[in-house]
Amino acid sequence: MTETALETRGITRDYHVPGGLFGRPRTVRALKGIDLAVERGKTLAIVGESGCGKSTLARIIAMIDPPTSGTLLIDGKPIDITAGRITPELRRKVQMVFQNPYGSLNPRQKVGNILTEPLKLNTDKSAAECRDLAMDMLVKVGLSHAHYNRYPHMFSGGQRQRIAIARALILNPLLLVLDEPVSALDLSVQAQILNLLADLQDEFGLTYVFVSHDLSVVRYIADDVMVMYYGEVVEHRSRDAIFADPQHSYTKTLFAATPRATVETIRARLAAKAEAAL
Numbered sequence: 001m002t003e004t005a006l007e008t009r010g011i012t013r014d015y016h017v018p019g020g021l022f023g024r025p026r027t028v029r030a031l032k033g034i035d036l037a038v039e040r041g042k043t044l045a046i047v048g049e050s051g052c053g054k055s056t057l058a059r060i061i062a063m064i065d066p067p068t069s070g071t072l073l074i075d076g077k078p079i080d081i082t083a084g085r086i087t088p089e090l091r092r093k094v095q096m097v098f099q100n101p102y103g104s105l106n107p108r109q110k111v112g113n114i115l116t117e118p119l120k121l122n123t124d125k126s127a128a129e130c131r132d133l134a135m136d137m138l139v140k141v142g143l144s145h146a147h148y149n150r151y152p153h154m155f156s157g158g159q160r161q162r163i164a165i166a167r168a169l170i171l172n173p174l175l176l177v178l179d180e181p182v183s184a185l186d187l188s189v190q191a192q193i194l195n196l197l198a199d200l201q202d203e204f205g206l207t208y209v210f211v212s213h214d215l216s217v218v219r220y221i222a223d224d225v226m227v228m229y230y231g232e233v234v235e236h237r238s239r240d241a242i243f244a245d246p247q248h249s250y251t252k253t254l255f256a257a258t259p260r261a262t263v264e265t266i267r268a269r270l271a272a273k274a275e276a277a278l
Ligand SMILES: Nc1ncnc2c1ncn2[C@@H]1O[C@H](COP(=O)(O)OP(=O)(O)OP(=O)(O)O)[C@@H](O)[C@H]1O
Pocket: 015, 016, 017, 028, 030, 048, 049, 050, 051, 052, 053, 054, 055, 056, 057, 213
């Protein structure tokens, strides 16, 4: 195990766009040489406007898509993402949580199956052991054993995202790539999921790459913040430094254009709710 859970060196990604009726085929360079490193147990937030390349980078880090050039290193080892080269052991180390908890869970599978399937496919644990691990994980993400035999449609958005997080954690990964994991949720539910992610990070020593366009969320969850603009990194510093004194003109514009509720507001609402319930 290395101290650097994730590193990228000069990652680029081109998309080939076929020509339309009048246009010629062209190549879009979505990532223009991304260098980053994330220490074990830390959270790197990636921010930037729509289309700057956040999701493209997230999918490369999660080994879902290959880069056009450059190197991805997981736990210090360079990864070859071409078909068939990712071993189950490597696949296990990086898991992804998506924005939409409604679309990312198979509606035909019970929660128990959703959680035990990765264990059955990737480990040689018995059915009973898989079931016990899934039950434990349900409790760790704030659900209960009674949820094991229910279907995803029987849950709220926040609960579904808890199931998606449980599925991501069941194989004991090193790194979670979270692509806008709370942006489809109500503000108070967002705060609950962010608190859960923070608790799980402490408990399991997880490393997070957290993609978000919401700076109040980033301020709450991140250790470091990387700002992207048209496929390039324009600023990458500690959260406190970047929020106190953004250096790049694009970062300044981005931060100035964010009148969203702060996490302090979310927290205050949660506290008020809890008080009201007493
Ligand atoms: N499959 C694709 N084919 C062609 N171009 C693509 C494809 N996927 C992404 N792109 C382009 O690559 C660039 C980066 O897109 P990407 O989705 O990574 O950005 P993003 O920052 O995640 O945006 P959003 O916040 O809207 O998801 C954009 O110009 C986008 O149009």
